[in-house]
Amino acid sequence: MTDETRPATESPATASGARQGGARQGGARQGGPSRSELDDLVAKTDTGARNPHGVVGIAVTAVALAWALFQLYIASPLPFVLSRLTGLPLVLNDAQIRPIHLGFALFLAYCAYPALSRSPRDRIPVLDLILAAAAAACALYIFVFYRELSNRPGLSITQDLVVAGLGLVLLLEATRRALGPPLAIVAIVFLLYVFFGSSPFVPDILQWGGASFSRAMDQMWLTSGGVFGVALGVSASFVFLFVLFGSLLDKAGAGNFFIKLAFALLGHLRGGPAKAAVLSSMMTGVISGSSIANVVTTGTFTIPLMKRVGFSAEKAGSVEVASSVNGQIMPPVMGAAAFLMVEYVGISYTAVITHAFLPAVISYIALLYLVHLEALKNAMPALPKRVVHPLPTALLRAGITIASILILAGLVYFGIRGVQAVLPDVSTPVLLAIVGAVYVALIWLASKGPDLEIDDPDAPVIELPIATEVLKTGLHYILPIVVLVWFLMVEKRSPGLSAFYAVMLLLVILVTQKPLKALFRRMRGAQVIAAAREGLADLTQGLILGSRNMIGIACATATAGIIVGTVTLTGVGQVMAEFVEFISGGNILLILVFTALISLVLGMGLPTTANYIVVATLMAPVIVELGQANGIIIPLIAAHLFVFYFGIMADVTPPVGLASFAAAAVSRGDPLKTGFTAFFYSFRTVLLPFIFVFNTDLLLIDVGWAQGIWVFVKATAAMLVFAAATQAYFLVKSRVWETVALLLVAFLLLRPGFLIDQIVPPYEPLPATQIEDAIAATPEGGIVRLGVSGPRFSDLQVEQRTLAFTLPGADLDPATRLEQATGLVYLIEGERVLLEEPFDPRSPGGRTLGHLDFYDPDNAVVITAVEVPVEQPARAWSYLPAALLFGLVWLAQTRRAKRQDDEAKHGRGTTSAAGGEGVRA
Incomplete structure (x- = not known):
């Protein structure tokens, strides 16, 4: 039996770990957290840990459902249609939508998140209900009186100031409950700076004149310069729909489908569970805006299996953390940061995800290779594959699959364009009918096999699924993603409208998939009706879950508006630039290092969206400005992606490292060690921002298709070499000079202009x-x-x-x-x-x-x-020393690997000659 097909249960080194894991008892693993504990962990960070019963619970659920329906209403064409039919002003503008959005969020924050850890979870105290109503009223005050407020800018009356001051306090408390203290503390520090910026205890470089209470409240609450600014507008217009899209897709069963598919494709390889964790976390990142939820969702299954094949608890958790956090940099959602970049950078959504795509994909490929090297170093076994094909057959099947996907994509594109060209007047209903027919056909295909079940990772024998069987059961989940990408990338519709159409298709899927499967399986009428009821229940729960997932994001964007308002009011951004330039001495590399460290600190404990708002407001302009001041033009999108990458790394690194602590809770490993190991695994994510700031080809800026393919190949090769260098393992364990040589190879591939610039100044x-x-x-x-x-x-x-x-x-x-x-x-x-x-x-x-x-x-x-x-030699000359260095390392390690193989064979032969049976393979 080969290493690629040996069952994990045959590994003596891991058998004890498997026995220690035990079987599930009542939903819990021995030595690991129960399912309810993990759900509670996610609830504390994403949806709220409180679930009240009785009439109050029903009322809170109704409010969450109403929020989702309101967001669908304002995103749809329905307000415009109703306005034309009734003559009533039913179309809401931004000044009306934002306070309603925040009102829902604040009300639910006080209802869903307990004030303290010892606060009741099954009921809402009267005080919290009063605070919820007051917070919602303060937000809705802007909706009710927005015309009056716009007619008296800067001339606030006492009533305005009381509502604004109370609203800020209640917003900060709601943020503390939903997101923990860090963001609330940061916002309070900025507010104190607004009022006491001229105090003697403030360093001279940071001092400013200070603002009156009236001026501060006008900036922070009563106008669109603070809480009700761009960030909250993006949350209301785009982010909610994408979060709802992810919640509904997961409720439909896509999350389990992605995990199963990843294991079917990669689970049989060396370190297969870790590779499957990387792939499934990448796919889950498309539908999840939370790295912590991603860790728990996929890690519950992947981490025990990684431990089973030889990963330590800390390394298993670290792989899951590295892959889950990277899900936040993967388009099209990017933890909702993509939509904020549209507003902050001033470019189209398509341009944002185009620039962000290549670094994210390369980072995931490098992580897969890093996991592969980890498995080779430790001679890890593989999980057994049910159907094993010879290598030529496997390659042929893979080629046919890839070709089929490309041909199908071409048929879809030209088919839709053909219908639009031939039947321009009725193309919409015709295309809807085609989508409906395709959906019914895919459901019929899915009904031919059993529904996907969530496996037990601690079962005595793990049987990997077959990829074709998994695909049959879940191809219809890809339809909403196709619709989303089509409207975003091809039709060039707004993100909000594109997400609306995708969500509407998901609503149809949730309601109909179970009864349609029951019909195709020829079940009885009562069973079909029961399946239809399950579908309606899934739909309702998905809408409610989407709203609860949005509570923290809405509070975060509103609170981050305080920081934005402070920067606008005080000009502290310029001070940040002067401070960073002072401590760096004007050296652009040190400027980037200090900016990265500040972004890392600012991002600690913050969710992705708030994280990006804070670091982008404070640090992105600093990079651009200091680059200009030191002779380098840094594109604004490169600066924003730079601070975004380092902001989300705060989810990895101790002492906060929320994703690392979540993974440690699943793996029962040491949280700090998990965090540091995950940061080590994330070195490639740390390196990429430094590279694409200097080499904007990685962001596909002014790069054509042919050059883009070359950039992808070159950059991927560089990151694979970098992964081998950081692991100190290529073909065999690397020596020090080989590691240094591989690092130089990676650098020369990623920064080919550096060597040329030293020879011929640019x-x-x-x-x-x-x-x-x-x-x-x-x-x-x-x-x-x-x-x-x-x-x-x-x-x-x-x-x-x-x-x-x-x-x-x-x-x-x-x-x-x-x-x-x-x-x-x-x-x-x-x-x-x-x-x-x-x-x-x-x-x-x-x-x-x-x-x-x-x-x-x-x-x-x-x-x-x-x-x-000046005219310089072609950058391709830099690849020559890179190729020579790589060739030397490859030659040295090939000889050493051959010598080690010969010694191993000689050792086995000696053992056999001595009369023993030899070592079993």
């Missing part, structure tokens, strides 16, 4: 007096670099730096192009080029040079040089 300095010629020769969108020198206000010391800016249209004169791009105005005096003080301090030039003294008669602020790009 820019050539010209005299400052040639500035107009240099600007005139730069095409639209081209980069100009200026050397600037001038005295600082603080100490009158002369500072020299190189600035980089992107120039606008080439049809303008050079002076106008530079002023539009930078806000800088120059004056040529003989051999000197003087700079005037920027008129707009918020312009790029004003932000980067605002600390200089433009009125010192002895030391003027001058342009010292203009740098223009």
